[in-house]
Amino acid sequence: MTKPASFEDAGAVLDVSLSALKSNYRLLAKQAGAARCGASVKADAYGLGASSVAQALAEEGCRDFFLAHPSEAKRLVGLVPDDARLFVLNGLPKGTEALTADLPQLVPVLNSVAQAEAWAVESQRQGRALPAALHIDTGMSRLGLSAGEAMRLKQEGLLSRFDLQLVMSHLASAEDAGAVSNKRQLDAFIAIRVAFADVPASLANGSGVFLGAAYAFDLVRPGAALYGLNPQANTTNPMHQVVRLSAPVIQNRMVEAGASVGYNGIFTAPRAMPAATIAIGYGDGWLRRAGGLAGFFEGVRLPIIGRISMDTTVLDCSALGKRLLQPGDHVELLCESQTPDQVAAASGTIGYEILTAIGSRVRRNYVA
Missing domain, CATH: 3.20.20.10 (Alanine racemase)
Structure with a gap:
């Protein structure tokens, strides 16, 4: 675990691949x-x-x-x-x-x-x-x-x-x-x-x-x-993925069997399970209705449990086995495993809203 270099580094990050962006422009120009x-x-x-x-x-x-x-x-x-x-x-x-x-x-x-x-x-x-x-x-x-x-x-x-x-x-x-x-x-x-x-x-x-x-x-x-959004419905997306959204873990815990998670207790743990709270919520543009989705850590799917809050989201980390996520570890929310179009489909909206909703608290990081 590394210490954040600044306050901004302690929050969610949107990585933007400029090379993928340019590749998409060239593909569209050719088309x-x-x-x-x-x-x-x-x-x-x-x-x-x-x-x-x-x-x-x-x-x-x-x-x-x-x-x-x-x-x-x-x-x-x-x-x-x-x-x-x-x-x-x-x-x-x-x-x-x-x-x-x-x-x-x-x-x-x-x-x-x-x-x-x-x-x-x-x-x-x-x-x-x-x-x-x-x-x-x-x-x-x-x-x-x-x-x-x-x-x-x-x-x-x-x-x-x-x-x-x-x-x-x-x-x-x-x-x-x-x-x-x-x-x-x-x-x-x-x-x-x-x-x-x-x-x-x-x-x-x-x-x-x-x-x-x-x-x-x-x-x-x-x-x-x-x-990176798919220009044609119900077809294979020809565009390169441009964005990667991730958020850091701010706390981990063991949720006991029968305990509720989040506002209004809509999720009750069926068994004891490791959980991690990450620093992103609808105040950052991670839509409240995206609750049926997941975060990904090193390719492992970690389902969202409970309601998404304004500033935080809780993940079920059972799939990691005995490994516990630590504060500062980053979990991906938009990536190859969960694209903006997929998040949109699961949230009842379109990819445009997923991207434009990402708020100013999320630091933009440009990757060549």
Whole structure:
């Protein structure tokens, strides 16, 4: 057992493999064919740390980064190459036009007529054509202009008042290769794109990259697949695992037969059993509903017993035999034996939530 080097080392750790991340980027770029490969690094790169992730992807040649909010994009200015573009998917918040224009790498993805009109006014005020992307809704009914609205803005000449760099839409069911909505949205996007033939186009996220060349257009924008999540449901995952989540043991004990464990006593020991309490809980983003899962120590599965608490989780260590875990030993919760997708399936959610839920108390450790 080694003493922690700092207070932060005494808590849970998320190891992020930059080599696996880069391998996934190369795989997706190859799958995309002639299309450019961007990267979605919103929500702090799905919880992995956008600054480090974006810089690693830039080393692989990525120059198109997608974020949700302008505040996320602003944090990457100066960290990515000067020729990189930072697309803001949620668009142009009212009143931020001048602030956005002052950061030339930011490209607002305009989602409404009002946003387009405001950006045209700001372009006129600045005396230059400001960069923008246009989001057209093809059937998700979440963000974007209707095809009719986009055509009207084009016919009125408003779009020519700024530098339109991308026309995009978003697939609602790309992870399901058999979903009829994929083809329906593709056809709708092709129909409207005719009016914007001189502008690069983007439809595919990471899952969409695997739907075929027809979905790639000029730019793909993978997110979850970059971070190791399976881009296609009910298939073998082609992506490398990027993350490893572990937590240290803070106490071990022998739970006597008949004793209860955790809040509300939902688990009662059927026999005397060795147990270990590890320093992770739902306050760290290890979901309370993940109670039916396990931790792994040197490949040995240690079931979670009792309810997951805010700061702690208890493990049944019977499978280790006479060996007792010691304070400071690290138990893995996300690893090859228990991937984010598997944790998600057991918790009634998706891998995206498992990654983005990992909290700020968990130290990110970047491995080359």
